[in-house]
Amino acid sequence: MHDLIENGTLWTLKEVGTDSEQIRQNETLFSLSNGHIGTRGSLEERHRTQSYSHSGSTLMNGFYDTEPITYGEWAYGYATHHQTTIPIPDAKKMDLSLGDERFDLETGKVDHHSRTLDLKKGLLTRTFSWENSKQQSINVTIERFVSYDFPEILAQRITIESEADELPVQLTFELDELKDMGKEESAEDDPDPRKKEQAERRFDSRPLSTDSGRMIHISTHASDLHAVIYDHVVSQPELVSLERVENKVTASFQTDKSAPVVIDRFTAYSHKYSNEEDTGSHAENLKEIMSEVEMLGYDEVKDRHLSFMDDFWKVSDIKLEGDQALQIGLRFNLFHLHQAAGRDGHTNMSAKGLTGEGYEGHYFWDTEMYMFPFFLYTQPEIAKSLLMYRHSILPQARERARTMAIENGALFAWRTINGEEASPYYPAGTAQIHINADIAHAVYDYGKVSEDEAFMFNEGLDILVETARFWLEWGHFDDERNGAFVLNDVTGPDEYTAIVNNNFYTNLMAKKNLSYAIEYVQKALKQETDKLDELHVTEDELENWKQAESRMFLPYDEEKELTMQDDSFFHKKVWDFEHTPKDNYPLLLNYHPLTIYKHQVCKQADTVLAEFLFFDDFSMDQLIRDYDYYEKVTTHDSSLSRSVFGMMASQIDKHKKAYDYFMDTALMDISDLQSNTKDGVHAANMGGTWMSIVQGFAGMRFNDGTLYFTPHCPKEWSRLSFKVQVKDRLIQVSLTPSSTEYTLLEGEPITIVENGEQIQL
């Protein structure tokens, strides 16, 4: 039983005690977010040392600063600027004093210290009792939530009780503007390319006038982004005197054993904006929100948040019987996945959500290929807003394609926030052009599952057409291969094999991308929409797509009867796993890229991912042969790997493997499997756990408008159930090792297929 999980609980993670290591570690796990703002699970009080905190930052989705990328040697078309999501003023900080003693864990006599993350409610609650050197003691409860109902609002309630009267208590609230911010590790101390510590405060701030509380305007140093933050403290005036001195609000009162003292703190974070002149209206807007929030009061604001959480769990929960820890682990993953998603059409999901600064807060293909399916089948409106973000950066993607000497079409940035390429290492960045097809794939699936024609024939078509165009120019018809369409000098998902020709995953996804574009352009032609004129799609172009689609080269080794990851993969020497010390993993931190590239060794699922996505296009024998081969040469150094191998294992009847991979996946962050959870959760892997249940164990696939299931519930569990939304139906699926049950909860009757047999719901 994991130490955060108590017997009997199914919805909570509870940390007991004051062990600094544990508190540091849980800072990530206890992060709260609503897709707009996120704040890490750090403690409220100041400590002399860093020992209780890795980084207590508060982040805003899409609020980043830029700095020029320095290269040892420049080349044309390199990404020009880093984009880095930056910590913004943090509203969790407060000082608590009893008499003339200030509270902290390093010096205070503290009892019954615990923090509880309630996944069902989306609440983080901290309680403890503190006795000062005069044997005066108080009990403290601090509750924190980030509102889904008011996306701008971080709410905190502090409750102080005592068995003694008239103990003088003081609470000082501050908006931490990070003036004294220093980085814990410098880039030189830890050159791990997967993370980037903040070197310094990256914004300027100035106070804005308010009748009450404290309001500031912040603007980034280089990217010229702006935001307004409004920090407001409320309490019972008859008991507590609130005094504002400079940046601090001090609440003073005396304890009363008959009644606890309650102080509420609301902090509103505006949405980001890029025109300083808009500051006034954003400030006004926050004032209105704040007055509404104050008028409603903490309890009502909290109730609305709870009911929002209820609605979320109603459609999104996965119930698993037979393994309590795993049940909680699953919910923990869904909870964070839900927290991570931008919902405004201008933001997306960073690889770490808003739980940490790893990967600089960039958006990757992770969104479409690992996180998107969860939203697509449970909250399609969020799925749509994620695609709207991609549509919003089409201009930058077109520009990027031009830089790559592609005259028509668009190339989405491999890693970005603002749409511009931010990867300083093109062999594992720009070369991963498969991101174009990944996005097109998500667009297509969204169209099929949601039947949102309005989107598909506008934004959807823009994306499908511009990505299809890209393939025609990047690749060519290779006379050396009887005119097959080839894609050279690309990098597939497996970043341990870079700059190769005809990566199977990339080529297959490009083929699908072309077929998606063809299908929707033909539909649009029938509809006589003028969208096609707007996009200048001609008959000739359509014909070229058809040629490329039908003649797409898919590398296959006839002799071995194996799918080839790329043209030359089998010509590489197999990595000497036997003599590779355990400490040398992940390989990317211990071997030169060329050393890795010239071997058969995979960081993650590549061919196996392609085959899982289009499972029905392959024979079972083929799937098994390829799986057996590629599993042997895959290190799973990427967190995107295990879930895919697990899902495929389940579908090719390797049930033991399926279960083992899944258990690694599901508990990756709670057990810090990759030892870097402190930098943030692995959001894609969390999406992978949902996929593992629904598309792995339940074997759900959606082809040509029909839902297919090939369920295999691990014998380790007694029951597994979840819900999916498809074509306006809400369907509940329950699995046991021996049976399956499908229930239509909402919507018109529908026919599904289980193991080849039709079932009418």
Next chain:
Amino acid sequence: MHDLIENGTLWTLKEVGTDSEQIRQNETLFSLSNGHIGTRGSLEERHRTQSYSHSGSTLMNGFYDTEPITYGEWAYGYATHHQTTIPIPDAKKMDLSLGDERFDLETGKVDHHSRTLDLKKGLLTRTFSWENSKQQSINVTIERFVSYDFPEILAQRITIESEADELPVQLTFELDELKDMGKEESAEDDPDPRKKEQAERRFDSRPLSTDSGRMIHISTHASDLHAVIYDHVVSQPELVSLERVENKVTASFQTDKSAPVVIDRFTAYSHKYSNEEDTGSHAENLKEIMSEVEMLGYDEVKDRHLSFMDDFWKVSDIKLEGDQALQIGLRFNLFHLHQAAGRDGHTNMSAKGLTGEGYEGHYFWDTEMYMFPFFLYTQPEIAKSLLMYRHSILPQARERARTMAIENGALFAWRTINGEEASPYYPAGTAQIHINADIAHAVYDYGKVSEDEAFMFNEGLDILVETARFWLEWGHFDDERNGAFVLNDVTGPDEYTAIVNNNFYTNLMAKKNLSYAIEYVQKALKQETDKLDELHVTEDELENWKQAESRMFLPYDEEKELTMQDDSFFHKKVWDFEHTPKDNYPLLLNYHPLTIYKHQVCKQADTVLAEFLFFDDFSMDQLIRDYDYYEKVTTHDSSLSRSVFGMMASQIDKHKKAYDYFMDTALMDISDLQSNTKDGVHAANMGGTWMSIVQGFAGMRFNDGTLYFTPHCPKEWSRLSFKVQVKDRLIQVSLTPSSTEYTLLEGEPITIVENGEQIQL
């Protein structure tokens, strides 16, 4: 006729007038060097603007500073530090005053201004007359040379004449310590990766006590290299009063129409050293050299320099009749080639020699493959010292191999000064592992041509064995190719095609490298030297080399009957040359690396170079087919390309092409063909011109101890003659379009082969 070339001259380049553009341009062409120190052909006087100078720097071979390389994204095994040859205190600067007016070209009334570079003598002479505003005028001559006889010495003689008596003249001499050094262009202004402007002064200096003149100690900021510089002015005391104030020596005198006033300046630059405590001994050494120089006097020091130059030209000159400009161009190239070579066994030849700061003063494969042959066949002792440098960096090369996970053997740095890899872009750096074979090839040729067994069975064997070992570990026997030995993820000479499998040039050179090692190890076994025990060469290892050598994979397209540059070259799309604007060359400055890599387009000779080096291994038909194919897809964006295509053209009877390529090659710097001569001469291309004459037009090849010739003297010339030293013979070769003449000038009789027929000399 080029404007530096006067009718009738065969040995001089003469610049007439004061056009600032021309003076700037010629700063590189008029550089003087002796392989130890080099000083650019800048003017002596100060000017208000930069317009007369690009960079007047003085450089010392191997005297560099380091700075950490910054990467946008770090990866294991990346080169850690830039190494940059830095300008050191310049002893050319002097102020000339007549009355109270200071001389410069911007304000002065100057007549008959000319500068002459005498290639035969290695002298740069400047003359002009200057009239000040009082109509007082003087005639000035400044002669400059860098002594070969005293490698530490830069010597200058200033002669002042006048038709008037008692004009007050002042000359102030200064050792320019670059205190106010600023960079002309910042890296951002000009991101061209091929050059790197100096941002600031990179050394500290302190005065050392001397009885006369000025002596300073300089030490680099980061690399901890040291040198001593001793600047000394000599004149006729009865005529000239020398006064020393702080750092300046001022010579004052009055003109005397009956006799010119002569002032000599000697500046001694010690060799670099890395232990500050050695400063004393280096200072003493310079004092001794200086007193000898002073004792001998300018004329004698100059005479010794001239006789050294005589000896050089006696063996190294190429006489060409029928094209005066070309004759001078050839001599200009040989002159600079000779100037560029380090001769102390601890330094090598930078891509720009000591004529400029382009390529940071790094040593590349250019040395062995383009410059080495000239020295090998004319001055073997210099060829040897160049190889001794490579031997001296074997420890760093072994270390580099370990970093690349190679447990045995060595990998020489692609670009370096101190032996450590300094290339910040590994796809066109570390991936060019062919440099190992290039060096081994030079070692082997040196052994054959010089018969220097002492070297071959010591330093030579070290290099052959360590490089051979490297190949065994980098490559492997590929079961997919019936056990052929393959080399994956390498970059060949053509940097427009990177990270490929089985680059033909690399594989062929590696095969030769192995055969060289096998041959000399077997010889050593017979000799029962204990060198082999020292190197731990076992029978098994030897057997592995034999296997790899005999089974080396050489990519060939049976259907096309073409040699494949690499496994996938023919699968790339041919670059659209037709629609590429002229301004978009060189491509590397206008297209993203991936755009270039995914096309069939070559920066330079690659397969054609391999075939030229081992001409007799291929059928004439094959050579012609390959040449015709690769010429069509080669841009010659590298200065290493044209000479190779020209040589091959001559040998496959494409005589028009051979001539045209040669004319581009031979006059590349004088005519600034690549528009970057201001950054320094293209030393490799200068080596290419020698090779073009000797190995191209004369078709000289040295195989198995025999000299072969297949001469084709262009009809444009009436006569061509040169000398080569082989196996202790000095042989003169004279070609006319219709005849050839071979003369044994020194040594035992020898048999050579011309067009298959033996000739006894």
